[in-house]
Amino acid sequence: MIALLALAAVAAAPSAKPLTPSEIVSKAPAADWQTVSPADLLVIDYEGGGRTVIQLAPDFAPVHVANVRALANAGYWKGSSIYRVQDNYVAQWGVNEGGPPTPAGVVAKPPAEYSRSVKGLTLRPLGYADQYAPRVGHAGGWPVAWNPKTGRANLTHCYGMVGVGRDMAPDTGMGGELYAVIGQAPRHLDRNIALVGRVIEGIENMSALPRGTEALGFYKAGTVARKIASVRLASAMPATDRPSFQVMRTTxxxxxxxxxxxxxxxxxxxxxxxxxxDLCNAPVPVRRTPAPSSSR
Amino acid sequence: MIALLALAAVAAAPSAKPLTPSEIVSKAPAADWQTVSPADLLVIDYEGGGRTVIQLAPDFAPVHVANVRALANAGYWKGSSIYRVQDNYVAQWGVNEGGPPTPAGVVAKPPAEYSRSVKGLTLRPLGYADQYAPRVGHAGGWPVAWNPKTGRANLTHCYGMVGVGRDMAPDTGMGGELYAVIGQAPRHLDRNIALVGRVIEGIENMSALPRGTEALGFYKAGTVARKIASVRLASAMPATDRPSFQVMRTTxxxxxxxxxxxxxxxxxxxxxxxxxxDLCNAPVPVRRTPAPSSSR
Structure with a gap:
């Protein structure tokens, strides 16, 4: 016997049954997919192989995202590392201490882009309760929370979301150290830190790493979880090498x-x-952009 | 700069500030801790080292837990493996196919212990909304959901919770294949599968494994994530070798x-x-039982 544990999504469902989530995604027409701009794709390549791709969220944290783009373009993270992996919490990478000087054009202390106005967002309510915010749902392919009274919206700390490490306020983090959520959504961080995107491919290159043995999952001094060979924007890569992704429209x-x-x-x-x-148990579907011949 | 990302729990808080969750746990008096019975501790030792300890939940799935105890005592899992690791979902282990005959005393098809009566449980409401159940909170050190109308309660699929793999209903799983949650709480599995406990130490020996490359995180035929040397109840171990744990009283x-x-x-x-x-973002504190001299 192979105990399947919810494997039914891959088996043919009886015709009387409604479609499974995976079936709905696989049958989605081309019009339901939006291609991510290459300027919004951050591509991390590791020494020894492996890649993680992050979709950036300029509509939510424009100054932080501009910093991340500038750091990538300056090669700031070449030779940096993943130096913290805390179980059921985060993997954190970048330049931890020392490192190269901050490149020109990077804002040393960005504003606290922890939330933004709801104006200009097409908010789709999830339709279910939330413990952390008056309203939750999606906007522009992102999981968001908002407060109708204040008119503010924020990205939410779901699995795979990427944020900017910071020290105590008023520091907001310049973007040189980033983390990805690799466990139960730490939603208490919402509105306390700048989220700049989410991992859309290769999260296992962060989540499956040995946990750091020091307090809070930091690696011992002189050791790292994984060395980073390069971090580039897809827009800075040769067109033939660029990965391309599509995110399901949330409207x-x-x-x-x-x-x-x-x-x-x-x-x-x-x-x-x-x-x-739960908002974080309904991740917005992502796929690699199909080749023209196979698109619907 | 070391961007700390919510490290304040380890720093001394100003005296005017309320205690942090970690400070509350570290200051908890001895009376707030309950020692787990050695018959409720399942100890998995891996080939090559490493250990995972699971606290069993006989009050919620008595027949399944009795099966697990009988399988452990019969050495059923000796030489078995972790053969499935699906990112942001589960690690699954045990005897996948073939394997030894089912030991005497194991119920081949247990009842569907997916929920139980609320009678006899001391339910402590969490006090916040939930997406999956009318009420959630804790009982006897466990995260639970319940429905006042039906009078039924169930354990919830939080990070680290351990369940019994099963095939399609009416199969309920005999306990030979178990899984642990290693990602965002898959609460949609609640009331659909038997939960029998939770990992209280060594979850990283499951969560940090390379993800399986086949569909649903299964390992390729002939390969496994990790070989299991032995699975024993602490009560079957020499008293001097037994690990001992305490769970915070939830009342x-x-x-x-x-x-x-x-x-x-x-x-x-x-x-x-x-x-x-969220219920699953407030894990019930666990600690190793302090030596008598250091207990408060």
Missing amino acids: GATFASYIHARANRQDQFFQVPAGGV | GATFASYIHARANRQDQFFQVPAGGV
Whole structure:
């Protein structure tokens, strides 16, 4: 016997059954996908192989994202490392101490871009409760929380989200040290730190690393979890080498069906659908951009 | 600069500040800790070193837990392996196919212990909303959800929780294959599968393994993530070798303070407390039983 543990998504569901979340995603028409700009893709290549790709979120933290782009373009992270891996929390990388001088054009102390005005965002409410904010849902392909009273919205610390390490306030972090969430969503960090994007491929190159043995998952002095060979924007890579990704539009009927299916699992495996879903348990679908011949 | 990312818990907080969650735990009086019975500790030792300790939950899935104990006592898992590691989901281990005959005393098809009556449980409501159940909170040191209308309670799929792999219903899994949650809480599995415990030490021996390259994180045929040398109950180990753990009582004032502090982080690092917390973002504190001389 192979105990499957919710494997039904890969098996053919009886025709009377509603589509599974994976089926909804695989059948989504081309119009439901939006290609990520190459200027919004940060490509981390590791020494010894492996790659992690991050989608940047300039609409939420424009100064921090501009810093990240400038640091990448200056080669600031060449030879840097992942130096902290804390179980069920974060992997953190970049230039921890010392390192090269801050490149020209990088804002040494960005504003606290922990939230922004809801104006200009197309907010799609999730439709279920949240412990951390009056409203949660999605905007422009991102998981967000917002407060109708203050008119402010913020990205949320879901699995894979990338933020800017900072010291105590008023420091906001200049972007040289970044972290990715590799465990239960630490939503208490929302509105306390600048989120600049999310890992859309290769999270396992961070999440599957040995945990650091020192306090808070830091690696022992003189050791690192993984050495970084280069960090580049896809827009700075030769066109033939660039990875390309698409994110599902969060405003369409397909995304609404996906959320509904995540909240009401009726795969063959499930006996009882939950009737609800956590914002961070309904990740916005991402795929590699299909070759022209195979696009729908 | 070392960007600390919420490290304030280890720094001395100004005296005017309320205690941090870690400070509350470290100051908890002995009366707030309950020692786990050695019959409820499942000790997994790996070939090449490393250990994972699981606290069993006989009050929630008695037949499944009895099976797990019988399988351990029969040496059923000797030479078995972790054969599935799916990022942001589960690590799964045990005897996948073939393997030894089912030992005497193991119930081949246990009842569907996916929930139980609330009678006999001391339920402590978390006090915050939940997406998956009408009520959530804690009982006997466990994260639970319950429905006042049906009078049923269930363990919840938080990080580190351990469940019994099963095939399609009416199979409920006999306990030979187990999984641990290593990502965002897959709460949609609640009430659909038997949870039998939680990892209380050594989760990194599962969560930090390379992800399986096949569908759903399975390892390629003929390969495994990690070989298991032995799985024993602490009660079957020589008294001098037994690990011992204590779980914080979830009914006392200390636990209430801990939950309040998790929901309202006011460490030096935080600018804005959330005012709420997810059930799975407030793990019940566990510690190694202090030596008699150092207990308070």
